[in-house]
Amino acid sequence: MIILxxxxxxxxxxxxxxxxxLLGSAAVVAAExxxxxxxxxxxxxxxxxxELVALHDHNEHDRAAALVERAEREDVVLVSDAGxxxxxxxxxxxxxxxxxxxxxxxxxxxxxxxxxxxxxAGLPTDRFAFEGFLPRKAGERSRSLAALAADRRTLVFFxxxxxxxxxxxxxxxxxxxxxxxxxxxxxxxxxxxxRRGSLAELAAWAAEGVRGExxxxxxxxxxxxxxxxxxxxxxxxxxxxxxxxxxxxxAVAEATGLSSRELYAAALAxxxxxxxxx
Numbered sequence: 314m315i316i317l318x319x320x321x322x323x324x325x326x327x328x329x330x331x332x333x334x335l336l337g338s339a340a341v342v343a344a345e346x347x348x349x350x351x352x353x354x355x356x357x358x359x360x361x362x363x364e365l366v367a368l369h370d371h372n373e374h375d376r377a378a379a380l381v382e383r384a385e386r387e388d389v390v391l392v393s394d395a396g397x398x399x400x401x402x403x404x405x406x407x408x409x410x411x412x413x414x415x416x417x418x419x420x421x422x423x424x425x426x427x428x429x430x431x432x433x434a435g436l437p438t439d440r441f442a443f444e445g446f447l448p449r450k451a452g453e454r455s456r457s458l459a460a461l462a463a464d465r466r467t468l469v470f471f472x473x474x475x476x477x478x479x480x481x482x483x484x485x486x487x488x489x490x491x492x493x494x495x496x497x498x499x500x501x502x503x504x505x506x507x508r509r510g511s512l513a514e515l516a517a518w519a520a521e522g523v524r525g526e527x528x529x530x531x532x533x534x535x536x537x538x539x540x541x542x543x544x545x546x547x548x549x550x551x552x553x554x555x556x557x558x559x560x561x562x563x564a565v566a567e568a569t570g571l572s573s574r575e576l577y578a579a580a581l582a583x584x585x586x587x588x589x590x591x
Contacts, residue, residue, distance in 0.1 A: 315381070315411045316390045317404060319397040319423030323501035323526075325356055327424045335390060335421060337361045343368035343380055345393040345403050363390070368403050377406040384416050395526075396425050401445045401471055426500055427469050430528035433507050434467075434495035437533065441467040447480050454480065456554040458487035463547060463568040465533040472527045481516035484531060488512060493532040499525040534568065541579065544569050548580050 318335055321327040336342070337359050344350035347365040354362070368376055368391065380389055391398045391407060397420070398404035411418050427443050444461070447470055448454045461468060472480050477496070484494070490513035498506045504525065508518060512531070544565050551561035558580055566573035 314388055314417035314419055315384050315407060316388055317398045317408070317418070317420040318390055318392050319421060319425065320353060320392050320395055321501070322395040322424045322426050322429070323499065323505075327501060328357055329421065329423050331421050332423060333357060333359065336363070339363040339390045340387055341366060341383065342390045342392060343376075343407070344391075345369050345398075349394050350392055368407070370403055373403050373406045377410050380407050381410045381414055381416055384411060385414075396427075397423070400425065400427065400443070424501065426471070426497075426526070426528050429500050430495070430497040430530050431467065431469055433497060433500075434530035435509055436467045436493060436495065436530055438467065440465070440533070441469060443469045446471045446473075447476075447483075449476065451479070451483070454483050455487065458483055460551050460554050460556060460564075462487050463534045463565065465536065465568060467533050468531045470529040470531070472529050474523045474525060474527055477523050477527055477529075478516060478519040480529070481512060481519050484529075485512035485516050488531065488534070492534075495530045496523070497528040497530065498523065500528065502526075541571060541575070544571050544576055545579050545583065548576055549583070552580070 316335065318332055320332065336354060336357070338361065341364045342350060343366045345368065347367050350365055366376070366380070368380070383389055391404045393402035393404065396402065399408055408418050431438055431441055442464065448457055470480070485492070490511060492512045493509070494512050494515055495507055495509045496515055496519065498508070502525075508515060510518070547565050548558070548561045551564065552558050558577060562577040562580060563573045565571070566576055
C-alpha cells in the first residue's frame, strides 16, 4: 500500500510513536527532499536506513506510476519535508493514481501547519477553507482575492516571508482594512509567534520584515444583506477573474442567500445587453 506519513513541522517531539516505528522498518520512503529525510532519521535516533527515493514537484508526474507499481508489491511510505504529504506538498498524483488502480492508501496522521494555525488564531473554526499559497504576481493575486472576498468561511493561506507584507496589503484591499486575521510564524518552534489584528494592522507590522515559516488565517466575510445589483456585480467580477458563470452564480448565491438561478439569468441578460457587450 501507499502510506502517507505526517512529519514534524518544527518540534521533533511531535514525531509520533507510529511514525518512528514506520520509519524504523520501512523498506522504501519517497521523500520530498531525501537529504532532509535522512537528517530527520538521524535526529530521531533511527538507525535503520530505508531506500530513499526523491519525490518532489518537478518529478512526481514521471515517478508516480513506478511508485504505485512498487506499492502493489510492498509498502511505500511518502513523506514531505514537514506536515502531511499532498497538502501543499508532493504526493497527490501518487495517491490519485493509486486510487485509480485499486492500490490501498492509508495515512499516519500528525502535525499540520494548517490545522495548528487555525486552532491558535482565535478565529472561527466551524467552517474554513485552505487556499495554499497565493499567486506570486500581484494581478493574479488580486483577482484570486476578489473571488474570495465574500466567502463566509475562515481562510487559511501559506505565504513566503518575502511576500507577506504585499499579500497582507492586497488582502486588506480586497477584504477591507478591518477584517480580523492572524499571522502564525514558526509554529511549534522555539520562536513561535502568533500576531493577531486587523489586516491593515498586520500589513503595517509585516512591512518591517518578517522571518520564518508563515501561515496566515483570515476571518470570513461578515454576514450582510446584499442587493441583487451588488450580487450581480460580484458575479461579473468573478467571471472576469476566470470563473465559469455557473460556478460564480452559485458561489455568490451561497454567500448572499439570493437565488443562484436568478443571478445566472441576470448575468446572461447583462452580457447580452448593448451595455454588457464586449
